[in-house]
Amino acid sequence: MKRTRTFAAFALCFLLTTTRVSANLNLPQGSSAILEHIYSGRTDLAIPESQAMQRELPAHPLGYLLEAEARWWEIWCIAAEHKYGMTMPRHKDKQASDQVFLELAAKAGALAGASLAQHETAEMHFYAGMAEAQSSRMYSLRGENRATARAGVRGREHLLHALALDPSLSDADLGLGLYNYYVDTLSALARVLRFFMGIPGGSKEEGIRQLRQAMEHGQLTPAEARFYLAINLHNYDQKYQDALELTTPLVEKYPDNAIFLLARGDLYAKLGRKELAMADYRDAQGKPIANRDCKRRIAALAREAIQALGTEELGSGH
Numbered sequence: 001m002k003r004t005r006t007f008a009a010f011a012l013c014f015l016l017t018t019t020r021v022s023a024n025l026n027l028p029q030g031s032s033a034i035l036e037h038i039y040s041g042r043t044d045l046a047i048p049e050s051q052a053m054q055r056e057l058p059a060h061p062l063g064y065l066l067e068a069e070a071r072w073w074e075i076w077c078i079a080a081e082h083k084y085g086m087t088m089p090r091h092k093d094k095q096a097s098d099q100v101f102l103e104l105a106a107k108a109g110a111l112a113g114a115s116l117a118q119h120e121t122a123e124m125h126f127y128a129g130m131a132e133a134q135s136s137r138m139y140s141l142r143g144e145n146r147a148t149a150r151a152g153v154r155g156r157e158h159l160l161h162a163l164a165l166d167p168s169l170s171d172a173d174l175g176l177g178l179y180n181y182y183v184d185t186l187s188a189l190a191r192v193l194r195f196f197m198g199i200p201g202g203s204k205e206e207g208i209r210q211l212r213q214a215m216e217h218g219q220l221t222p223a224e225a226r227f228y229l230a231i232n233l234h235n236y237d238q239k240y241q242d243a244l245e246l247t248t249p250l251v252e253k254y255p256d257n258a259i260f261l262l263a264r265g266d267l268y269a270k271l272g273r274k275e276l277a278m279a280d281y282r283d284a285q286g287k288p289i290a291n292r293d294c295k296r297r298i299a300a301l302a303r304e305a306i307q308a309l310g311t312e313e314l315g316s317g318h
Contacts, residue, residue, distance in 0.1 A: 024169065025123055028060060034053070034070075047070050051067060071101050072134070074294050075141070078293050081301070082262075105131045105132075120161075126169055128155075129157075129175070132158065133155045139151060177225065211225045243267050244267040274309055277309060284298055
């Protein structure tokens with residue numbers, strides 16, 4: 001787990017240095033609907049919609065990034081495990097199917113790069129950085145540490161250029177917040193390695209502030225920033241009530257997202273609110289999920305979580 005934690009810092013390596021109150025991304029028509037479907041757990045709708053955007057705007061990176069984002073949540077789902085009372089993916093083996101995701105990220109990066117070669121804009125640097133981040137988090141989940149770091153550093157460079165051109169890109173706070181948070185939680189050995197690799201340090205407090213900035217003011221990233229902030233507060237800081245307060249609005253806005261339900265159920269369980277935890281786990285089991293592997297995995301995760309609750313109840317009686 002330490003290795004994943006060490007190099008997850010690079011997975012979304014977007015560095016930002018100023019406070020922003022608005023974003024200036026010129027999003028193509030249909031972007032909001034695709035995001036809605038992604039976070040509602042309807043990847044069966046989001047993926048073809050993203051592919052339609054690719055056909056309509058073949059030179060724009062966002063269609064490819066949105067499809068990659070939709071596929072990432074399927075990857076998250078299938079790789080997740082219920083361990084230490086928390087549902088999340090910690091590692092996955094390399095599989096041939098990963099290549100589809102990596103090719104989408106590479107295509108988005110290539111399109112952003114081609115646009116930048118003609119005319120440099122903050123938006124295209126941002127998309128180039130996002131493409132690197134997509135690749136980086138796949139490498140991180142597979143434990144490919146050097147590839148994770150290389151992609152993260154390239155993403156950082158693009159975001160620095162983006163911010164020099166437009167300091168108002170609040171969406172980039174997602175990357176900055178995750179970077180700062182993760183780097184500040186590294187082990188002593190990892191800090192030494194970071195020093196020799198020339199990777200900048202970070203501040204957990206600043207990371208939390210930046211994740212909130214993306215959550216409150218981003219165009220593409222509010223749901224993801226909220227989710228990852230909650231996951232981090234749960235996993236690293238054991239601030240279960242704070243994480244619950246972040247997760248509940250996600251469940252309320254996207255009630256069919258089984259991943260969000262499992263995350264909230266875990267927090268209820270940690271807080272001793274077992275009936276509410278059980279309700280969320282059972283609700284997650286009944287959600288319509290088009291991806292069969294994900295559906296089976298959600299059912300298994302919910303069963304494991306329910307069983308763990310029952311074991312705790314039996315143990316408390318002795």
